[in-house]
Amino acid sequence: MKEKNWLGTVLSFATECRLKMIFSVICAIISVAGGIVPYIGVYQIIVLFFDGKQTVNGILFWAAICLGGYIVKFVFYAISTMLAHFSAYSILENMRLKIADRLMKAPLGTVLNQTVGKLKNVIVDRVETIEVPLAHLIPEGISNLLLPICVFVYLMMIDWRMALAAIVTVPVAIAAYAIMMKTFNKQYADYIESNNYVNSVIVEYVEGIEVIKAFNQSTSSYEKFEKAVESFKEYTLNWFKSTWKLMNFGGSVLPSTLVGTVPLGMYLYLNGSLSPAELTMCLILSLGIVAPLTSFTVFVNDAKAIEYAVKDADEFLNLKELENAHEPVELNQYDIELHNVSFSYDADKASHAGNIENNVLHDINLKLPQGTFTALVGPSGGGKSTVARLIARFWDVGSGTISIGGVTIKKLPLTQLADTVSFVTQDNFLFNCSLRENIRLGNPQASDQEVIAAAKAACCDGFIGNLDNGYDTTAGEAGGKLSGGEKQRIAIARAILKNAPVVILDEATAFTDPENEDKLQQSIAALTKGKTLLVIAHRLSTIKKADQIVVLEKGCIAQTGSHEALLEGCKLYKDMWEAHIGAKNWAANNEKEEVKRYA
């Protein structure tokens, strides 16, 4: 497929504002035409003087024409600028929405593999850099290009030799700029890379400040931060140093049009080819021709800024989306089945490319009958969370199939799959809205009573009641006041409210305090009653009652069975259980010791 250039990409986001952009162009052209009028008026006044026909009325008439031209120029320029700004912001909005949409539809892995710094930099900063040049490109670009052309044509009409003399400095300046531009592309690319690096280091520094403080890494981390900022400064200064001579040379030569027009004008005047009025007018016009061209050179830089911003945004705009079915499928039951599932996080080296070494799951065959409780256990890194994420289709399987109710999940629209599966992990993100709204995310249609009932069932009601604004406390305000376990219970309340037929709990109770553990286990039992339930838990006591326990080791199913059967027949499970019970007893004994010590 042919790659779109940056302008094509930008314009493809201008669908709703195309009319505004067209009007902006028309207004800019009218503004340029208005800008020419004063030149004509001044010329006519000069002619009146040189011909000795100056009358107050004649001068006032042409002065009024000049004023009219100025007014048209400024009014239409203002309208053009306003429309261009509307269009630019509308394009920016569409680009950001499209990126957000792509991130939502891309495999989760693709999104998670990006650093927050990079995402923020592209979506906020890089896209923003498009606004200023874009908003000014139409009104200023058009007047800076069209005005000199019109003035040149006008000069040609007076005397073609003076017209050429007026642009005699242009080739010299272009030669200087051309030499400078030879390395411009490379330098601009390096500048952007350096800028992106500084951005990501700054974001990393701010995000990791808690760890930096906790591990007393302030010196080395600050050093990395300082070095990045310093190297960016060095880079920009060096770039500036390498170009300033040619830039200033071009900038000073370009407007020196009198170098050509004064001697030639004098000569033509002396040999009678130019009248005094024509000479004066040519000198005035020649001064007006190059200033807009000088400003136009700024647009080369601006165009590059847009090009690079679009290039950065393009990476996200073209993210490969997960294949999405559009027609909802009627599901009559909710058995989950994994058939010969293999998967690698590195799609290029996936099993279908014949390379199984990179697979984190190998030929998994597993059935989770509707309404039953399946637990996934096993050593860390064995692939438990990966199985759960594949069922929720955060990634697509490398090979094999996963089906719900006999329908391959790829055939279910993503929204239907999201409605079918509740996924609760230990990383419970709270949005910066009220706790009520955070819980309501599980079911946007739920009433306040239903939200509160779900919160009660998830044992959230108590701690929310202790907050000053109760359910209306924003997560940001409450952020510092909520423990990991409390956040976890809010996530469970969300899932209770969602009431999906399939529930996946990935270490969802890892932060639960012993005081609330029983209560939470009861609410989880309520949440998961009659559901197809998949639980990943390191605390084996919480999954002891599962209908089937699947032991996953190195991406393969080592054994499946009930707790009792696995204790009998699976050494790995038995060892894990003993380690777990040992740890529990150790903790319990320790607690008794503590009690004795402080009694």
Ligand SMILES: Nc1ncnc2c1ncn2[C@@H]1O[C@H](COP(=O)(O)OP(=O)(O)OP(=O)(O)O)[C@@H](O)[C@H]1O
């Ligand atoms: N986003 C990712 N990108 C690349 N590799 C990943 C990613 N997530 C997990 N892995 C790798 O996949 C393998 C399986 O990870 P997974 O999280 O599924 O294991 P797990 O059994 O759930 O581990 P744990 O019990 O520690 O949570 C690990 O080797 C891990 O390093």
